[in-house]
Amino acid sequence: MLTPSQVVDTYFLESRHQLLEIAAYLDRYDAAVARAGERNGEAAADEKKLAVLRRALEIVAEPKPAAERTVALLELFATV
Amino acid sequence: MQIIQPHYHAIARTAQDYERMAMSGVVAVAEPAFWAGFDRKYPETFLDYFRQISEFEPTRAAQYGIRHFSWVAVNPKEAENPVLTRDVLKHFPEFFAKPTVLGVGETGLHKSTRNECESLEAHVEIAMRHGQLVLIHTPHLADKAHGTKRVLEVLAGMNVDRERIWIDHVEEQTIRPCLDAGYWVGFTLYPITKCSPKRAVDMLEKYGTDRILVNSSADWGPSDPFTLQECILEFRRRGHSLQEAIEVFHNNPCRFLGQNPKFDIQPIRIETVTGAAVSA
Numbered sequence: 001m002l003t004p005s006q007v008v009d010t011y012f013l014e015s016r017h018q019l020l021e022i023a024a025y026l027d028r029y030d031a032a033v034a035r036a037g038e039r040n041g042e043a044a045a046d047e048k049k050l051a052v053l054r055r056a057l058e059i060v061a062e063p064k065p066a067a068e069r070t071v072a073l074l075e076l077f078a079t080v
Numbered sequence: 081m082q083i084i085q086p087h088y089h090a091i092a093r094t095a096q097d098y099e100r101m102a103m104s105g106v107v108a109v110a111e112p113a114f115w116a117g118f119d120r121k122y123p124e125t126f127l128d129y130f131r132q133i134s135e136f137e138p139t140r141a142a143q144y145g146i147r148h149f150s151w152v153a154v155n156p157k158e159a160e161n162p163v164l165t166r167d168v169l170k171h172f173p174e175f176f177a178k179p180t181v182l183g184v185g186e187t188g189l190h191k192s193t194r195n196e197c198e199s200l201e202a203h204v205e206i207a208m209r210h211g212q213l214v215l216i217h218t219p220h221l222a223d224k225a226h227g228t229k230r231v232l233e234v235l236a237g238m239n240v241d242r243e244r245i246w247i248d249h250v251e252e253q254t255i256r257p258c259l260d261a262g263y264w265v266g267f268t269l270y271p272i273t274k275c276s277p278k279r280a281v282d283m284l285e286k287y288g289t290d291r292i293l294v295n296s297s298a299d300w301g302p303s304d305p306f307t308l309q310e311c312i313l314e315f316r317r318r319g320h321s322l323q324e325a326i327e328v329f330h331n332n333p334c335r336f337l338g339q340n341p342k343f344d345i346q347p348i349r350i351e352t353v354t355g356a357a358v359s360a
Contacts, residue, residue, distance in 0.1 A: 013273055014272055017271075017272040017273070020279065021276060021278065021279070024276075027282065028278075028282055031285070031286065
């Protein structure tokens with residue numbers, strides 16, 4: 001089993017990569033909305049998934065969560 | 081799909097990678113000189129390495145129908161030995177004369193030390209003096225923004241042909257200053273530590289496709305030559321045409337690397353043939 005320091009060091013780069021992918025996804029959405037706006041279009045009709053994602057990021061960022069983050073996220077994702 | 085992999089460390093990969101690249105449409109690779117994983121001690125070690133990538137690797141690639149080109153450089157990590165760097169640089173003109181060597185690369189910065197900056201300057205100077213292309217490595221992770229800024233500062237103080245210089249491993253925080261300064265840029269797709277296929281397509285859509293090269297580097301560390309093909313799939317999945325994909329993943333390498341006449345692969349255009357007539 002890994003020590004706390006080993007956990008931090010072993011999974012940092014992988015987690016950094018995954019967060020960058022999420023950031024890129026949200027930037028991609030904003031860019032698509034901007035393009036749609038130029039064509040008199042609109043944002044996605046249903047932004048519920050994005051709202052859920054943002055709530056998920058808040059849960060992930062919580063330093064001392066009440067429950068395991070993965071459990072909380074799975075329960076949250078079950079709503080979309 | 082016809083693909084050129086413009087930055088590929090073949091020496092660190094198995095023949096199976098060549099085979100699978102050939103199956104997926106890769107017609108050429110270009111192999112920069114890079115860090116071996118340890119600091120080389122003797123000039124001869126570099127010279128034999130340059131011989132391996134300029135003489136032997138083309139024969140290995142040819143078994144799979146892939147053209148192989150190469151570059152020569154002392155890696156930024158090895159620039160802390162300036163005597164060694166100078167001794168190796170003296171031999172560059174011999175390698176510039178070889179039939180598949182395209183120029184100087186990958187030079188660049190790692191920690192942006194004084195020795196590294198002086199080595200970068202010496203590499204660019206010899207390349208410009210001999211009419212060669214230049215491939216510049218920018219640092220990874222936390223060092224990237226500062227290191228890229230230092231690269232641009234070093235280059236700005238020199239008399240260079242910016243169209244013949246490729247600044248590689250750019251990401252979202254470094255692409256704009258490099259493009260605005262008139263250089264070519266490259267996205268390097270790694271599984272975790274550099275750019276990803278999706279983020280690369282995001283940048284292609286945001287900045288356009290002029291003066292942009294995409295590569296997967298693929299070396300002895302965690303890397304995958306097929307991140308390039310993943311990027312092509314993502315690009316096509318977002319509705320870009322086959323010709324647009326060819327412009328980025330085949331023709332842009334032709335445009336940059338073809339500035340050295342040894343790289344004689346020409347850009348291509350897809351045509352639709354209907355009956356006996358050919359229509360564009």
